Amino acid sequence: MAAPVTEQSPPPTAAPAKPQVSLVLFTVLIMFGSQMILNPIIAPLSREVGLAEWQVGLMVSTAALTLVITSQFWGRKSLSWGRKPVLVTATIVGGVAMASFAGLAWLGITGVLSGVALFVLMVLTRGLLFGSAMSAVVPTSQAYIADVTPTESERVKGMAGVGAMQGIAMVVGSSVGGLLAGFGLMVPLALIPGVIVIGSIVLATRLRRETRHELIPNPPRIRPNDSRVWPFLVAGLGMFTALGFIQIVTGFLIQDRYAPQPETAALYTGVALLCAGVGTILSQTIIVRRFNWPPVRLLRTGTAVAVAGFILMIPDVSLILFIPAIFLVGLGLGMATPGYIAGPSLLMSKAEQGGMAGLISANNGLTFVIAPTLATALYEWWSPLPIFVSVVAMSSVVVFLWTHPRFRTMATSTPEPVKVTTSAS
DSSP states (O other), X not given: OOOOOOOOOXXXXXXXXXXXXXXXXXXXXXXXXXXXXXXXXXXXXXXXXXXXXXXHHHHHHHHHHHHHHHHHHHHHHHHHTOHHHHHHHHHHHHHHHHHHHHHHHHHHHTTSSOHHHHHHHHIIXXXXXXXXXXXXXXHHHHHHHXXXXXXXXXXXXXXXXHHHHHHHHHHHHHHHHHHHGGGOTHHHHHHHHHHHHHHHHHHHXXXXXXXXXXXXXXXXXXXXXXXXXXXHHHHHHHHHHHHHHHHTTHHHHHHHHTOXXXXXXXXXXXXXXXXXXXXXXXXXXXXXXXXXXXXXXXXXXXXXXXXXXXXXXXXXXOHHHHHHHHXXXXXXXXXXXXXXXXXXXXXXXGGGXXXXXXXXXXXXXXXXXXXXXXXXXXXXXXXXXXXXXHXXXXXXXXXXXXXXXXXXXXXXXXXXXXXXXXXXX
């Protein structure tokens, strides 16, 4: 009699690796936090080393121009090379750039270097080199999140996570930069490279690299005039133009209105940026995540709130009014930005996500090519003028969002699940 045959079940297949969204968001936090540590001290630092307001604006514009030129390149390379190589490279380049910038600042404060030579070298390090590093982080992060979020609601929340990290970076970075400036402007500058180096080490040791079959060799390039995209680009251009005009002059406004001493100005600027960051965090961790609003509703509501904030910044009354005003700007843009980023990504295929994320990032950077230089020039002419420009730009976006057919259609349509294959990256 034959022995009974025992049926054997097939060996269990390995469960797909959990997406490492938290590590990708950590990169956003590290890079933007480093940038925000610098923001409260850039105005008083520029005056300490003898730079004019327009030179600071040009420095920021150079970084933005670099971002515009390279963002879609990095977004597509994140699909063909992999996220880990792109993000590790970005943090290494960013650390080198800010270490060099800190050294130049010390030479300027001590009088060893000044004039055109100092200005050009600061533009090359803070503008060109650090700008190229920043241009890789956001599109890579957004493309990754678009790849692992299967529904519209999850996509919006994921993109809000990127914005929330930027808000937290604004809160933490502005607070650290403003407080440490009380011990001298070089103290926060010396901290920035160390923060970025820590981020680079964490990414190099913890972030998994995609397998070869998960990569996309030739991701398509997304054109700005694509009918799925350009209405969102117009809205984003207006939003970030309004932000760019006021962001660069905030430190000068506070120093000229409320705090003539450099250390006090840096502290007050840090508090103001802290409040803007708190507004961003509240909107993206509470409003976006709990209310589950679709992209168009987030855009329409957020831009209207931001308009109110810009209007409140116009009167030269006291810091008590200025702080709630900039809080409203952060709250409004914190609502609008996830809708602006997630909206067009919902209309794209998986292979198009890198190019789409790069195009959005380049569009944001485009506003900072012209806005900082023009805003600082207008500020020297009449200090409230940049705020008036922000009010006009943001109000125009509100009208556009309510009148363009793309947004009217999306506002009334029923969202469908996004067909996405979750990668094991």
